[in-house]
Amino acid sequence: MTAVAELAGVTIVRGDSRLLDGIDWTIDETDRWVVIGPNGAGKTTLLQVLAAQLHPTTGVVGLLGEVLGAVDVFELRPRIGLTSAALADKLPRAEAVSDVVVSASYAVLGRWNEEYDELDHQRAKELLTELGIGHLADRTFGTLSEGERKRVQIARALMTDPELMLLDEPAAGLDLSGREQLVRSLSSIATAEGAPSMVLVTHHVEEIPPGFTHALLLKRGRTVAAGPIAQALTAETLSETFEMPLALDHVAGRYTARAF
Numbered sequence: 455m456t457a458v459a460e461l462a463g464v465t466i467v468r469g470d471s472r473l474l475d476g477i478d479w480t481i482d483e484t485d486r487w488v489v490i491g492p493n494g495a496g497k498t499t500l501l502q503v504l505a506a507q508l509h510p511t512t513g514v515v516g517l518l519g520e521v522l523g524a525v526d527v528f529e530l531r532p533r534i535g536l537t538s539a540a541l542a543d544k545l546p547r548a549e550a551v552s553d554v555v556v557s558a559s560y561a562v563l564g565r566w567n568e569e570y571d572e573l574d575h576q577r578a579k580e581l582l583t584e585l586g587i588g589h590l591a592d593r594t595f596g597t598l599s600e601g602e603r604k605r606v607q608i609a610r611a612l613m614t615d616p617e618l619m620l621l622d623e624p625a626a627g628l629d630l631s632g633r634e635q636l637v638r639s640l641s642s643i644a645t646a647e648g649a650p651s652m653v654l655v656t657h658h659v660e661e662i663p664p665g666f667t668h669a670l671l672l673k674r675g676r677t678v679a680a681g682p683i684a685q686a687l688t689a690e691t692l693s694e695t696f697e698m699p700l701a702l703d704h705v706a707g708r709y710t711a712r713a714f
């Protein structure tokens with residue numbers, strides 16, 4: 455199996471804080487990881503490292519066969535799909551949904567004056583349809599609901615056929631039906647042939663799409679547990695991560711947690 459990412463002793467220090475503290479982690483090609491942890495655990499920081507946006511203070515990051523620090527990150531980044539609230543805010547609200555998706559192939563935010571191939575538009579339409587929002591292709595991005603916008607972002611991140619897909623709290627702020635539709639879409643992306651390796655960050659086990667294979671639990675910048683999801687994600691590891699006694703259920707491929 456080929457490693458898509460290999461982190462060894464990754465530590466990130468800002469002032470007196472260790473945002474990440476000695477993270478060792480290997481992501482293989484066929485892995486679909488979920489990263490779970492409380493607010494401030496370092497999840498977004500970890501995703502920024504995987505997105506080649508942040509270099510560790512100490513430690514080594516291997517990414518898509520390259521070593522961070524010894525490679526031009528501008529060559530690496532187009533191979534990585536990222537969705538996050540920060541990125542969503544930068545998408546042009548006045549632009550047509552299909553253009554928001556298509557413009558990803560040129561790694562630009564906003565359509566400007568690039569010429570896009572008919573093939574690109576076809577691909578964008580296909581992706582939007584896969585995500586259940588094909589009918590919104592001609593709408594203006596700013597007129598979409600939060601849940602619809604999240605799905606456009608995912609289509610956009612998939613547009614470049616990334617080798618690694620990073621999703622930072624994709625279901626945050628969605629209502630129940632929005633969350634369930636998104637979980638279903640992510641599950642079908644995760645289990646599709648030729649899908650990219652995936653890392654999904656969340657606070658909530660309810661948001662883990664069926665088909666995700668591995669879990670990393672993070673607390674105060676450190677790994678509590680990491681590995682195949684059945685072993686890494688248990689009532690014990692979850693309780694330790696969130697520092698409260700939690701019961702964990704796993705029914706029909708979905709997880710639920712509650713305090714007791």
Ligand SMILES: Nc1ncnc2c1ncn2[C@@H]1O[C@H](COP(=O)(O)OP(=O)(O)OP(=O)(O)O)[C@@H](O)[C@H]1O
Pocket residue numbers: 468469471473491492493494495496497498499500657
């Ligand atoms: N530049 C910085 N300087 C100092 N502390 C920082 C800096 N950037 C982030 N932090 C702190 O690092 C910690 C980890 O932040 P991060 O955003 O990675 O956490 P998170 O797990 O994604 O949290 P949340 O679930 O709330 O989004 C937080 O306590 C945050 O305040």
